[in-house]
Amino acid sequence: MVAFIIIIQLLFVFGGLTYLYTQRKEEESLLYAKLICFMVVGAIGFWIYFIPVPIGFVVVLFFLDDPENLVLKQQAGLIGCILFLSMSLY
Numbered sequence: 560m561v562a563f564i565i566i567i568q569l570l571f572v573f574g575g576l577t578y579l580y581t582q583r584k585e586e587e588s589l590l591y592a593k594l595i596c597f598m599v600v601g602a603i604g605f606w607i608y609f610i611p612v613p614i615g616f617v618v619v620l621f622f623l624d625d626p627e628n629l630v631l632k633q634q635a636g637l638i639g640c641i642l643f644l645s646m647s648l649y
Contacts, residue, residue: 564645571642572642576598579638587628590628597619598635600618600639601615601638601642602615602639602646603639604616611643613639615636615639615640616640619633619639
């Protein structure tokens with residue numbers, strides 16, 4: 560059952576990042592790699608008394624502000640946050 564959940568998560572992550580890459584407004588070098596990095600930063604978090612706190616998503620929203628394709632990078636951070644929260648379920 561856990562393997563099935565991991566496969567669904569991987570499909571969600573790579574499908575979401577591919578969708579974001581196709582929605583780019585400006586050409587940017589290595590955009591797909593940057594989206595993966597923003598997703599990884601968005602997935603950083605810790606636990607406080609059994610409550611998951613996705614601190615990486617806050618970092619992506621407020622501190623990483625590259626003007627090119629900003630919305631896409633924030634959405635990649637959101638995908639990372641969703642991944643962190645879904646991993647905390649099991």
